[in-house]
Amino acid sequence: MHSVVQKRVIKTIFVLLPFTPLFAQTSIPTDIQATIQTKQLAQSKQWQRLMHYRNGESEIDDPTFFFSIHGKTDLESELYATVEALINDKSDNENSTLCYYPSRSAWLLEQIPTLKTHIFIPQCTKLQQEIRTLDAKQVTLILASAHINSPASAFGHTFLRIDSDANTPLISYAVNYAAQTTEDNGFIYAYQGLFGGYQGRYSMQSYAKKLKEYSDLEQRDVWEYPLNLTPEEIHKMLLHIFEISHFYADYFFLGENCSYNLLWLIEVAKPEVNLTDQFSVKAIPIDTVREVMNNKLVKETVYRPSKRKKMLQIAQDIQNIDQAMTFAKSDEYNLNTIATLTSTQKAKSLELATNALQIRYSNEEIDKTDYLNHFLRLLKERSKLGKIDYPPIPEPISPRQGHASTKASIGYDSDEKLTARAKIAYHDIYDNESGYIPGAYINFFDTAITNRNNKTELKEINLIDIRSYAIQDAFFKPISWQVATGGKRIFDHELHAYLQAGGGVALGYDHLFGYVTLTPAIYYQEQEKLSLAANSGLIYNPNQTFKFGVLGQEEWFKTNKTHQSIEPFITYSITKGSALNLKYSYEKWEENKESVMGLSWFWYF
Secondary structure (H helix, E strand, C coil): CCCHHHHHHHHHHHHCCCCCHHHHHHHCCHHHHHHHHHHCHHHCHHHHHHCCEECCEECCCCHHHCCCCCCCCCHHHHHHHHHHHHHHCCCCCCCCHHHHCHHHHHHHHHHCHHHHHHCCCCCCHHHHHHHHHHCCCEEEEEEECCCCCCHHHCCCEEEEEEECCCCCHHHCEEEEEEECCCCCCHHHHHHHHHCCCEEEEEEEEEHHHHHHHHHHHCCCCEEEEEECCCHHHHHHHHHHHHHHCCCEEEECCCCCCHHHHHHHHHHHHCCCCCCHHHCCCCCCHHHHHHHHHHCCCECCCEEECCHHHHHHHHHHCCCCHHHHHHHHCCCCCCHHHHCCCCHHHHHHHHHHHHHHHHHHHHCCCCCHHHHHHHHHHHHHHHHCCCCCCCCCCCCCCCHHHCCCCCEEEEEEECCCCEEEEEECEEECCCCCCCCCCCCEEEEEEEEEEEEECCEEEEEEEEEEEEEECCEECCCCCCCEEEEEEEEEECCCCCEEEEEEEEEEEEEECCCEEEEEEEEEEEEEECEEEEEEEEEEEEEECCCCCEEEEEEEEEEEECCCCEEEEEEEEEEEEEECCEEEEEEEEEEEECCEEEEEEEEEEEEEC
16 A cells, blocks of 8 residues: 555656656547547636636645646646546555545546546545545535634635534534634734735634634624535535645735635536636625625525624623622632522523633633533523523624725815725725624725825825724723824825834724724834824714714824824715715814815725
């Protein structure tokens, strides 16, 4: 039996043998060559998808994915080299060509029936066992809403769930594509992610574990979209998942990301749909969900609220909330703390404490032994108090119903200045919050150009501008933060490069909240200028039509100069794809004051 090392040696030989017509003629039987040429298999759409091939090359960057040295850019070379490998590989283990590359192998055997007579068919015991274990009956696309305090999940995240029984999703498996990183710094992650600094890989794990990660630990809502796939299409997808999970591709935050790479799996399973070609520059998770739905691949939508929302629902009906909170946040869970409460109030307090305990254990704030002792004790006490029926948690506006993630605007102000602005992605403080996480604002390549008296100039360019105004509540106390870099005009109206980062707090509710942050900054234009800014704001978004806000800033420079600004605004959403924004801006640079009223039209696409 060949070892893994032997297998790699065999493959290396094929990689080092560039494909030529003479090689194909002498090494591959004539009947197989004729079938390949007659059916034009190397040019077929399915072969391109199996190779993740777009714009002249494969998007897989792992060289071991290819049998031909030219495989990344030459589909025909890779097809012939794969057929050659299948014919010459006589091994019977999990690293044989057919077992290690089951997706492309199955397709080639289907397209070239006579190939079976020229190859050895290994048992692929491990692969077959994994497929039986999954017992896949359904595939569900999952969207976890944006995690406001995680730079890696700032746009939200999508993955697939493999269901053996639609009624018991917690025993299912999740298929995920993600950047291989533990980076927590938002600026570094954004920079590395924008320029392909991480490897992206597919993986499979328990859905219950994945759901716990997103819903419980990160307080994220989850949306489920069961897909219209036949058993044969699901099997094709599984084979491709098992094949592609061995290899990596460079991860790009805006383009070749978690959501985009799931589309390859759907396309391989369902050849008649066309998903990946719709995304050339960016692939925001919600945009990919919309595209899947536009292709009528979704059967229904299921909403799962986060643990945070469940806990807030329990807490809102507790009259003696101080006692309940004291009990839920204690280390010993002394039952005397809630002894004077009514039976119902006591039951709710115990439920809060159980949820809080699970979060503490997940955050590694308590060891397993203490966790189990407290958990079983709390459950035992709760079981004595009977069932409580809670009303369903109101379903928020679905992310797919929010505005599109690219935006352009044009505005005119009382200073007779015309301003044109555009950004690649994705949601800023002036946009209606419907379908988005309140307080989560992310701009990439936000650029503004002005024209006044026939003079056109670049007003500002924000390469990255991330603001995370995470609202604190009784249970969760996230720190708000922001980071931005780019170029903007300051005192002398000269364009300065800048880098700004800082943190603070946000309080309130989803529809009405305020924030305060402190942000040190460095500006540079011939020489550096250092500053510290105090930022504040009040945001009110009552419905899908109107949004109101007041933004303020006081900035102190090391040179003893100061800058103040205040900016009230109203945004009126005409449709999901357009809005009007009325804004008054007052600025004071030392003794120079400027006040302007402006009206802008937003276009989302």
